[in-house]
Amino acid sequence: MSQTFKRKISKIVVSCVKEIGARISVIIPTLNEANGVAHVIREVRRALPCSEIIVVDGDSSDGTPDIAKREGAKLITVTKRGYGAAIKEGIRKSSGEFLLIVDGDGTYDLSNLEELVKCADQNTVVVGCRFHSKPAGMGFVNFVGNFLLSLLFRVLWFVPIKDSQSGLKLFPKKLGLTLSQDGMEISTEILVNAKRNFLRIKEVQIPSYRKRLGGSSKLNPLRDGVRIALFVLKQRLTR
Ligand SMILES: Nc1nc2c(ncn2[C@@H]2O[C@H](COP(=O)(O)OP(=O)(O)OP(=O)(O)O)[C@@H](O)[C@H]2O)c(=O)[nH]1
Ligand SMILES: [Mg+2]
DSSP states (O other): OOHHHHHHHHHHHHHHHHHHHTTEEEEEEESSOTTTHHHHHHHHHHHOTTSEEEEEEOOOSSSHHHHHHHTTOEEEEOOSOSHHHHHHHHHHTOOOSEEEEOOSSSOBOOTTHHHHHTTOOTTEEEEEESOSSOOTTOOHHHHHHHHHHHHHHHHHHOOOOSOTTOSOEEEEHHHHTTOOOOSTTHHHHHHHHHHHTTOEEEEEEOSOBOOOSSSOOOOOHHHHHHHHHHHHHHHHHOO
């Protein structure tokens, strides 16, 4: 391939990403993520300067809301606890045609976000897969839990997915409006509803999954893992 041709292609890709970026609402749920939230907002803005960036804060006490506002994000406060409750509120208040969800703890490396964005369309859920390299931010228990939950999802829903629990997902708003779970199950519900609505599920590798920039995890591996497994089973057995 000639250099001129390569340059032309990359120009087309850049303008395509820019065009889709303007139609994306990025939803960042936060609960005491003062150390990570500014970093995440900046990384998103660098990759998608025209996107709408929404921080959905669960009434943090560590200054997260002030930081989010200072960084120019749209701030929504939700008093109802739960990762899913925050995501749903963000979706309700979003104006984009597509939704990108990402944690506010700085764990997801967003330096190749355009690779995800390139795949966005009304019939696809794009999942940022964390297993390109050793996921430094994922402890052993979470690694095993994720492996088992992804295996369960693969077997029951016939989707060759490696990282069903990834918190980096891009999907059309029409799918977002079908979500109902208040807890961590919402991450799996996105995939279940995608299958039910005949959407494709596509995984894109992210360069790395880092350690949290601070704060503490809100995931309880045992409690949330069991809830997610039961959710997958129940969804498969009903309807
Ligand atoms: N608004 C709001 N945000 C939440 C709530 N629970 C979790 N979050 C945020 O949702 C994101 C995901 O939660 P994490 O604690 O990072 O869960 P996780 O990524 O599964 O676990 P780690 O691998 O330890 O990071 C983070 O940005 C949290 O701050 C909640 O009840 N309300
Ligand atoms: Mg996290």
